[in-house]
Amino acid sequence: GANGCDGFPKIKVAIVGGGLVGTLSACYFAKRGHEVHLYELRPDIRELEHVPGRSINLALSVRGRAALKEVGLEEQLVQRHGIPMYARMIHELDGSTRSIPYGKKDQCIYSVGRRFLNESLLTAAEKYPNVHCHFNQKLVSANLKQGQMTFERQPSKEIEQVEAQLVVGADGAFSSVRKQMMKQPLCDFSQTYIPHGYLELCIPALSDGTHAMPKNYLHIWPRGRFMMIALPNQDASWTVTLFMPFDEFGKLDTPQRLLAFFKEHFPDAVPLIGEEKLVSDFFACKPSPLVSVKCGPYNIGDTALIIGDAAHAMVPFYGQGMNAGFEDCRLLDAVLLKHKFDVGPALKEFSTTRRPDAEAICGLAMYNYVEMRDLVNRKSFLIRKKVDSLLHSLMPNLWIPLYTSVTFSHMPYAQCIKNKEWQDKVRHTKQNQHDYLINKRQFYRS
Numbered sequence: 001g002a003n004g005c006d007g008f009p010k011i012k013v014a015i016v017g018g019g020l021v022g023t024l025s026a027c028y029f030a031k032r033g034h035e036v037h038l039y040e041l042r043p044d045i046r047e048l049e050h051v052p053g054r055s056i057n058l059a060l061s062v063r064g065r066a067a068l069k070e071v072g073l074e075e076q077l078v079q080r081h082g083i084p085m086y087a088r089m090i091h092e093l094d095g096s097t098r099s100i101p102y103g104k105k106d107q108c109i110y111s112v113g114r115r116f117l118n119e120s121l122l123t124a125a126e127k128y129p130n131v132h133c134h135f136n137q138k139l140v141s142a143n144l145k146q147g148q149m150t151f152e153r154q155p156s157k158e159i160e161q162v163e164a165q166l167v168v169g170a171d172g173a174f175s176s177v178r179k180q181m182m183k184q185p186l187c188d189f190s191q192t193y194i195p196h197g198y199l200e201l202c203i204p205a206l207s208d209g210t211h212a213m214p215k216n217y218l219h220i221w222p223r224g225r226f227m228m229i230a231l232p233n234q235d236a237s238w239t240v241t242l243f244m245p246f247d248e249f250g251k252l253d254t255p256q257r258l259l260a261f262f263k264e265h266f267p268d269a270v271p272l273i274g275e276e277k278l279v280s281d282f283f284a285c286k287p288s289p290l291v292s293v294k295c296g297p298y299n300i301g302d303t304a305l306i307i308g309d310a311a312h313a314m315v316p317f318y319g320q321g322m323n324a325g326f327e328d329c330r331l332l333d334a335v336l337l338k339h340k341f342d343v344g345p346a347l348k349e350f351s352t353t354r355r356p357d358a359e360a361i362c363g364l365a366m367y368n369y370v371e372m373r374d375l376v377n378r379k380s381f382l383i384r385k386k387v388d389s390l391l392h393s394l395m396p397n398l399w400i401p402l403y404t405s406v407t408f409s410h411m412p413y414a415q416c417i418k419n420k421e422w423q424d425k426v427r428h429t430k431q432n433q434h435d436y437l438i439n440k441r442q443f444y445r446s
């Protein structure tokens with residue numbers, strides 16, 4: 001395309017999916033002066049009363065914040081709207097609670113509203129004159145090598161053919177762009193559903209408009225095979241997510257069984273939610289599935305690319321899905337700039353470098369899911385956290401706990417794992433040395 005004032009070629013970009021990642025990506029491309037067309041299956045959510053769907057709020061950490069900052073949105077979306085969470089608050093069965101800080105006193109993650117984020121990103125994208133949003137448009141097929149897409153307007157089913165120099169698939173875990181990509185040879189794809197489902201409940205604000213639990217915490221009720229997690233909302237309510245195997249959900253098929261279950265496993269949460277609200281919210285919708293998707297390469301030549309959940313959907317047990325998708329947007333922009341918008345080599349480099357990191361965080365999230373049962377319960381989790389924070393304070397640049405490197409640094413995700421493996425080796429050697437010295441001393445004493 002024509003070269004703009006910065007001397008870089010300007011292209012026509014079609015972004016499929018107006019969710020969190022698609023709308024942020026639209027801001028990045030628009031900021032560079034490209035012609036952006038954003039196609040979203042749903043209606044404009046800013047005109048809807050209630051938006052159905054997933055977790056009402058999310059944990060935003062440094063990776064996501066850095067991506068928002070580069071398009072000038074971190075202040076408005078995080079500092080003003082996000083609720084800082086400085087520690088986890090763990091709820092034991094006996095109702096006692098214990099807090100474990102995320103790091104040093106100023107280190108926190110933010111609870112942000114999903115709808116607020118999505119609406120704000122849409123509005124920010126639309127502010128650019130070179131961004132055009134098309135709602136109620138469902139991608140139904142495409143010839144990605146030619147940059148050709150076929151949309152079906154909802155609900156009329158009217159067909160619209162669209163062409164672009166670059167197609168960016170940000171259409172989520174069940175991506176249609178990815179489905180089209182997989183028709184090409186040499187494309188890997190795997191997806192795993194886990195036996196757990198999730199369901200959202202709500203702890204309403206107190207009558208005086210304040211939070212019913214200590215506000216600046218990520219609350220967790222770890223109960224082995226299942227758990228609950230609660231993040232604070234701006235309106236002083238809490239969004240509570242219950243994770244449980246589908247067959248366990250199936251057993252709670254009457255209000256009596258549901259209340260008995262909660263009184264047995266989450267007694268302190270029952271009065272906070274309220275018995276009527278618990279019953280009505282629980283039976284209002286079915287538990288949703290959780291899927292992990294790995295695939296690659298993420299591009300087809302210089303005409304198509306997938307980012308966000310379309311490329312790497314992960315189970316939510318690290319709170320990194322959106323953060324990773326936002327990081328995709330920032331890294332893609334950086335690699336395009338590095339290649340002076342020579343799209344072919346840039347997409348190839350993006351896919352080659354990002355794929356191992358995306359697969360690493362998908363693996364870490366799944367690891368957390370498996371470990372989760374006793375992750376926050378087992379004494380060793382607590383001891384490990386204390387040892388980690390002690391060693392981290394002694395050698396801040398050397399000893400970085402895994403979740404600190406994931407949540408509080410920009411270290412490539414794959415390197416976070418290497419960093420942990422090195423520490424495990426050192427830890428075991430330390431442990432062995434420790435045991436060795438003990439034995440030696442006993443030997444000489446005996």
Ligand SMILES: Cc1cc2nc3c(=O)[nH]c(=O)nc-3n(C[C@H](O)[C@H](O)[C@H](O)COP(=O)(O)OP(=O)(O)OC[C@H]3O[C@@H](n4cnc5c(N)ncnc54)[C@H](O)[C@@H]3O)c2cc1C
Nearest residue numbers: 017019020021041059139171172308309319320321322323
């Ligand atoms: C229970 C739960 C808790 C989570 N908690 C966190 C958290 O705390 N922190 C965090 O970082 N992440 C979290 N996540 C992950 C986060 O929700 C996702 O990573 C994020 O939403 C991915 O954004 P996306 O834009 O890639 O995909 P999506 O948000 O799925 O958006 C895809 C968009 O594409 C549209 N679309 C789909 N198909 C088509 C089509 N054919 N044509 C046109 N448009 C289409 C959809 O309507 C949608 O708007 C959580 C996820 C779940 C399920």
Ligand SMILES: COc1ccc2c(c1)CN(c1nc(C(=O)N(C)c3cc(Cl)c(F)cc3C(=O)O)c(Cl)s1)C2
Nearest residue numbers: 055057058059088220241316317318319372403407
């Ligand atoms: C909106 O729905 C959801 C659902 C799940 C999550 C989030 C939001 C946000 N999540 C975060 N997880 C970490 C983390 O690193 N670990 C190891 C944890 C993993 C689990 Cl499962 C947990 F319960 C606590 C921690 C913890 O450490 O607090 C963060 Cl740091 S944020 C999980």
